[in-house]
Amino acid sequence: MALDEIKIGGLGASRRRVEDNRFIRGKGNYVDDIVLPGMLHMELLRSPVAHARIKSIDVSKAYEIPGVRLVLTGEMMAARNLAWMPTLSYDTQAVLATDKVRFQGQEVAAVIADDPYIAKDACQAIVVEYEQLPVIVNPFQAMESGAEVIRDDKENQPGNKVFDWEIGDKAATDKAFAEADVVSKMELHYPRSHPSPMETCGSIADFNRATGKLTVYMTSQAPHIVRAAVAMVAELPEHMIRIVSPDLGGGFGNKVPIYPGYVISILASILTEVPVKWIEDKTGNLISTGFGRDVYLQGEMALRKDGKIMGMRMKTISDHGAFYADAQPSKFKIGLMHSAFACYDVPAAHLESVGYYTNKAPGGVAYRCSFRVTEAMFFQERMIHGAANDLGMDQAEFRRINLVKDDMFPYRTAFGFLTDSGQYGKCLDIGMKAIGYDTYKQEQEEARKRGKLLGIGISTMTEPLGAGNSREYDILGIKMFDSAELRVHMSGKAILRTGAMNQGQGHQTTWAQIVAHELGIPADDVTVEEGDTDTAPFGMGTYASRSTPVAGAAVAMVARKIRAKARKIAAHLLEVSEEDIEWELGRFYVRSNKERGVTIQDCAIAAYSNMPDGMEPGLENNAYYDPPNLTWPFAAYFVKVEVDAETGVWDVLKVVAVDDCGVRINPMIVEAQIMGGLTEAYAMASMQYQTYDDEGNCIGSNYMDYLLPTAWETPGFELHEVVTPCPHHPIGAKGVGECATVAGPAAFVNAVVDALGHLGVRNIDMPMMPNRVYEALTTGKDISGMPPVRMGD
Amino acid sequence: MYPSRFGYESPKTVEEAVALLDAHGGEAKVLAGGQSLVPMLRLRFAAPEMLVDINGIDGLRYHRVDADGTIRIGALCRHEDLEEDDAVAKAVPTIAAAAPLVADPIVRTRGTFVGSVCHADPQGDWAATMTALGGHIVAQGPKGKRDIPIAEFVIGPFQNTLAFNEIAVEAVIPAPKGVRIGNYLKLERRVGDFATASVAVALDMVGDTVADAGIALAGVGGRTINANEAASALIGKKLTAENIASVAAAVAAVAEPRTDHRGSADYKRQIVKTFVERILTGLLNTSQKAA
């Protein structure tokens, strides 16, 4: 009589997304949909130049425009000690510029007016006198001796270096290189990109002078962290701050940091005593908010002739923009870069990372990945490709030799991570079969004879998802646990709240499925709420694929607490002792007589009407979950391309993805996440990058210049699944939202490089725009670094 | 993205529209599909006093082939109207080939052929197509109508020769001398992108002899590139591998590409050459198959 788990929408049910009902009907509730009585509108004036001293700001003309209520400048912020704010990486960031502007698009002034049109007009009426300074647009300029010091606002900051950091065993690595048969080298660049969620950032700050309470509706992936930060900056206690993240139109890491606009809108509301709305425009979002990547690599591998990797060395040089504002909750300066090569058995490894300030937007957010894991895995898989070629070995075979074998788990990587589970070889086999690897070499040869350039690229990786255990991960000192609170109503229906923050992942759908799995309450009977710090339990939000590994685990744990109490109630109702009770999905029964039982719903009503003597009434609880380890999904991606030798245009013929993310809560949502990630991987490989000219002008300031692929050119994907449950997660799930963005790009690049391999080409850095591919194939030379932005010839 | 304040009028006739333009003495702009003008307003690159919306004027959304083979495209003919498999698309293969490559499907439901030619974007697809096809624009002003040959109409980047109080009411493409064939190839970074380089080719064929030839380029210069002179080497000849190669080289030579983040000048020239070759070779192959 146990319930059919799929029918009630439990684990494994491809339940339709509950949230889509309102989205497709235009009934979503985004920040910009919220209208409060008496609300004013804020627009920001941004710097048109990348580096300049501010000589003067004249706001008098702005005040002449009817409907302008307040104009804020850096000086006014400074008077309230708000001109600078802390970043998530323990640096400082200007809220409104006082002394200098340090990147194009930096916030210089804010106008608060009756409507946004007036505010925009008034921004244009503000006269700012700039004295231009030399501009630094990449880390190589930043490190030159005598380079202009960008952060002269900081004490003890003699040059432009942000950090110099290392990890790994240098001596052991040096030894591996000294003994190597072959050393394979690779210089790579992962270009800067912008997460570019459809919805830009925005906030409505509503300070109520009468109650003293500040409510902020805002676009945040981590509302609780925002509350903690606002409490620090604004010197208001937490119970006087309510942060509400309503529906979010995408985040991708872009909505983790705290931006000047939020802070200014808060001060504006405190000063005007009415709600102040700020909705960033697309250009503002693209040029000023958290970017991803922008890392250069010098990589080396020590190899034995038989194909075994003996050691690996990486040196990264990263560009952090004007403020070190990486979303970076680990103790490691360059995030989890040292998770590179975690899926391979590499005895010795060393990583050195140096970061620099430049006159570009700050950020370094985890754009659909765990902190720098995307760069790590891209570098890894490009190095692997290069090493196989240098050894004259087949790509797949080289991987097979070096992948961690099933019987080696738990496996400690050279950098100290503990991977715990996987079937890497099986995933590789499935992918090879699906892409037609057997016959491919022959096919490629024959195609070359016809003047066609075919290539197959492979990318395999495991990545650390779900930050993270409290030993190593914190934000502003707060450990990276997460939480869930579950209330079962009398009727057996329930409301669940978590400290995570949905922004497209489908939490409303999948959290209810975990409850259904643990309690047998149909998923449709469970309401899920997140994002309101007054009602949701404290949690660290959603990014870095941490929702399911951390908050999802908390959901399972709180449901188990509820079940434990319900068991006591069941014993009471069935008039037997608790030890004589068994559980099957949705129902307790007497061990000796399976017919005699009560449902979870029976227990729910009893919790309010017929509880055992001495038991506290009600059926609700909460759980805080501190994960024992990260989760380690595995992915094997295969891409087949054909390159047009006369134009450099490459077409994707086939994409095969094999993902092992452990137990899949909702297979449909998992597949959609993988397809979305592969789309972003294709985007990175082909077109999506953010670049600057020599003067620091951001080229990709709108969607005609910052290119996102559309459904038209995005290839189709063939998906395969392998399930190796996570040994430490309550329901065996691993993170998955980001695997494809992380491992995907290298598969595309490896494919194009493979197609040109016979011409001597070892590398084409992303974006592989046709002109770059054409140059590589006509010259046989590598194409490295950012596409230059030179105008005229 | 909030535009500056502007006035808005929606006249019911071309005469009223012209009168409004006249009254605002250069400070008014015609609003057709709005797919170029509205983005410029939002970015505050343009801040006209008055928008004269011609969408409410009846009788401007048409495109047809006259009995004598002349093609007429009205001011409100949308890009998507030319995409469908209709008489004009059949009569002018270059238009049929270009239509699905202009912008993206959403923009094509609003943007107009004539508006695009008026906009004279050096990367615009229709100005290049019209330049290859020849023909003229019918302009209507306070004193009535006049014809402006296309070569005298699109004169520079975002520059046409309409007077401030004139509206382009129609684009006219002359009847072909014989059978019209042609094609359009565009290199774009993704759907909805402007051309990195594109090539419009239109040939009028009498038997297997070229009676008239036009080639124009977009994206490879500070203006629409008129390569009709290079194309004229084909007139009176049959297409051959040799003259295709020499015309392709000659067309590439008149391109004026600049190096930018889409590619080097040389690369863009190479694309032009390849596209001219591919189009002409394709036309040669189909005509040989047909014969």
Ligand SMILES: Cc1cc2nc3c(=O)[nH]c(=O)nc-3n(C[C@H](O)[C@H](O)[C@H](O)COP(=O)(O)OP(=O)(O)OC[C@H]3O[C@@H](n4cnc5c(N)ncnc54)[C@H](O)[C@@H]3O)c2cc1C
């Ligand atoms: C996302 C996007 C992608 C695009 N991609 C491409 C592309 O790949 N290729 C391409 O060619 N175009 C592209 N476009 C531009 C698009 O084709 C426009 O529709 C076209 O350039 C202008 O036509 P319109 O009718 O929209 O004109 P509007 O925007 O209304 O007007 C454009 C200009 O022409 C003037 N004008 C318009 N009609 C008349 C008239 N009848 N008489 C006098 N003046 C007039 C207006 O005053 C204005 O100055 C793109 C646009 C967008 C938004």
